[in-house]
Amino acid sequence: NAGVMQNPRHLVRRRGQEARLRCSPMKGHSHVYWYRQLPEEGLKFMVYLQKENIIDESGMPKERFSAEFPKEGPSILRIQQVVRGDSAAYFCASSSNRGSNQPQHFGDGTRLSIL
Amino acid sequence: DQQVKQNSPSLSVQEGRISILNCDYTNSMFDYFLWYKKYPAEGPTFLISISSIKDKNEDGRFTVFLNKSAKHLSLHIVPSQPGDSAVYFCAAAGSGGSYIPTFGRGTSLIVHP
Numbered sequence: 001n002a003g004v005m006q007n008p009r010h011l012v013r014r015r016g017q018e019a020r021l022r023c024s025p026m027k028g029h030s031h032v033y034w035y036r037q038l039p040e041e042g043l044k045f046m047v048y049l050q051k052e053n054i055i056d057e058s059g060m061p062k063e064r065f066s067a068e069f070p071k072e073g074p075s076i077l078r079i080q081q082v083v084r085g086d087s088a089a090y091f092c093a094s095s096s097n098r099g100s101n102q103p104q105h106f107g108d109g110t111r112l113s114i115l
Numbered sequence: 116d117q118q119v120k121q122n123s124p125s126l127s128v129q130e131g132r133i134s135i136l137n138c139d140y141t142n143s144m145f146d147y148f149l150w151y152k153k154y155p156a157e158g159p160t161f162l163i164s165i166s167s168i169k170d171k172n173e174d175g176r177f178t179v180f181l182n183k184s185a186k187h188l189s190l191h192i193v194p195s196q197p198g199d200s201a202v203y204f205c206a207a208a209g210s211g212g213s214y215i216p217t218f219g220r221g222t223s224l225i226v227h228p
Contacts, residue, residue, distance in 0.1 A: 004158070033215065042119075042204060042218040043159070056215065091158055098214060103149060106158030 025094030
């Protein structure tokens, strides 16, 4: 079952460290989306990427956060100098096409905890 | 500024009865609506969707109703089963530039045996 794979499932970092979250989309999918879920809240869109390109990063904080989706390999969400407020579940989703009628397929998320 | 609102954080239903989950939206540019189901420690799973050109879409025990004039949609599950216990997210997307779905905060459904 080649679904969306995220790793690690759990990540613990101390304040000031870097966090790297990885996402491999479903086979055949070239569109990747990152979401963040804070406790008791819904999924907040962060960034949308297509191979080697950032299409929409309107939901991503301007500082400390970056994302990439290289030609080869998984998509990476990188958080530099993490702070306690970065603690959340980060979900990656993929789709085969762009468009509002294309359901996204989600991974099981990375739970980031900042000590 | 919540564009997609699920005003009931939780819902409790008896097995065999109907579960009705509600969702309201404010952006009239939304033209496609989706429901996702999420179990603890897992990612959301796509359940059912509806285009704004329809007012009803049915898939087995799941039916989604859309009332465009009221900017309201609902998910009906009949009959409800204990395995349906999960968090249900409503999401809305639009072709008017914002094709990435906006999610509500979710409703936690508990179906009692």
